[in-house]
Amino acid sequence: MDKKKIFAVTSSAVILGMAVYFSGNSIIRAANIDAEMLYMSHCKTCHGTDGKPTDLGEGLGARDFTDPQWQTKITDEQIIKQITEGSAGQMFPFKDKLSEEEIKALVPIVRGFGKKE
Numbered sequence: 455m456d457k458k459k460i461f462a463v464t465s466s467a468v469i470l471g472m473a474v475y476f477s478g479n480s481i482i483r484a485a486n487i488d489a490e491m492l493y494m495s496h497c498k499t500c501h502g503t504d505g506k507p508t509d510l511g512e513g514l515g516a517r518d519f520t521d522p523q524w525q526t527k528i529t530d531e532q533i534i535k536q537i538t539e540g541s542a543g544q545m546f547p548f549k550d551k552l553s554e555e556e557i558k559a560l561v562p563i564v565r566g567f568g569k570k571e
């Protein structure tokens with residue numbers, strides 16, 4: 455490789471790196487939302503690691519996500535609405551904490567608990 459090429463390759467790598475850095479990692483984040491991690495950091499306190507409500511969740515009236523009847527009854531739209539808006543006195547809304555994409559990405563996680571039975 456001649457010097458010009460090396461310079462071109464290195465400087466485009468630097469520019470790309472800077473673009474990622476200054477966009478606050480949003481290029482990387484938008485591409486792969488780690489929905490499982492989102493669930494573990496935002497939902498498991500009440501809904502448990504396996505979709506069964508914790509003592510706290512149960513006390514508030516949370517449902518068992520592994521219940522096949524519950525899974526059939528609820529629609530994806532209702533799951534999205536619940537996460538976005540929450541329900542008074544039971545579950546706080548996540549619309550200010552999570553993006554629309556992140557909320558949508560949580561649907562398959564909630565569905566996944568139903569399939570493990």
Ligand code: HEC
Pocket residue numbers: 492493496497498499500501511514515516517528532533536537541544545546548560564
């Ligand atoms: C403070 C405890 C708490 C946290 C944190 C919490 N929830 Fe809930 N959630 C509840 C309770 C209580 C209910 C039952 C209330 C209801 O169904 O209206 C519920 C209901 C739900 C429902 C079902 C609604 C229905 O109509 O059956 C879904 C889906 C859900 N939560 C998903 C999530 C997800 C995903 C997260 C994380 C982003 C989360 N929840 C975080 C307490 C919590």
